[in-house]
Every structure is written in structure tokens, then in C-alpha cells.
């Protein structure tokens with residue numbers, strides 16, 4: 001049975017059988033970043049999914065019980081993230097452990113810039129506005 005994942009704010013819902021989803025070699029297998037790469041959904045990942053930045057920061061709006069528990073590395077890194085909330089996770093480290101149910105995940109502001117400004121890296125967008 002596939003798991004249903006909705007990415008906000010773009011409100012894109014996908015259904016995926018995680019047991020059959022190929023690993024895209026970014027972040028942990030079955031992580032949000034892995035799912036996003038499989039479905040061409042943009043999720044910043046400046047460090048390549050190695051828990052060394054916070055650009056893949058997401059908020060879990062629904063379905064947190066379907067995810068792997070947070071490990072120390074992720075918690076330490078998240079402490080440095082902007083807009084930290086109780087439901088914050090790193091998209092490259094939070095692994096979807098159950099292949100059923102429904103998850104809603106929101107990508108915070110800096111990645112929304114990416115969506116609204118036509119697909120450039122948010123880092124480029126920031127630089128542009130400073131010119």
C-alpha cells in the first residue's frame with residue numbers, strides 16, 4: 001500500500017510505494033529528499049543530503065508518527081536552522097518508515113522563494129536582491 005505525501009505550499013500530493021522507489025543518492029534512502037528527487041520536487045539540499053546544512057529544513061504538518069525518530073546529528077544541525085519549530089525535521093534525514101498512511105510536509109520560506117521565483121536556487125535569488 002503506498003504512502004501519500006503532500007508537499008506544501010505547492011500543494012502537490014504524490015502516492016509512492018517506498019519499497020519500489022529507487023534511491024536517488026541524496027540524503028537517507030526513503031527520506032523526504034529522496035522522495036523529492038524521485039518526483040522532481042525541489043527541496044534545497046546544499047550539502048547533498050549529508051546533515052551538514054539546514055537548507056532541507058521542513059515542517060511536518062501531519063504524519064510524524066510515520067517517520068524515523070530524530071537522531072543526535074539531525075537535532076544538533078536543526079538547532080542552527082531558521083524558523084525552528086517543534087515539528088521541524090531535516091528533509092534529508094527524516095526517513096519515512098511506514099509504507100502507508102498520509103504525510104503533509106511544508107517547505108519553509110527560503111524554499112518558497114525558489115518556487116515563486118521560477119526555479120533558481122534561493123541562494124542566487126538572495127544574491128540578486130542584494131544587487
Ligand code: FES
Nearest residue numbers: 045047049051092
Ligand atoms: S541537505 Fe544539508 S542537511 Fe539536509
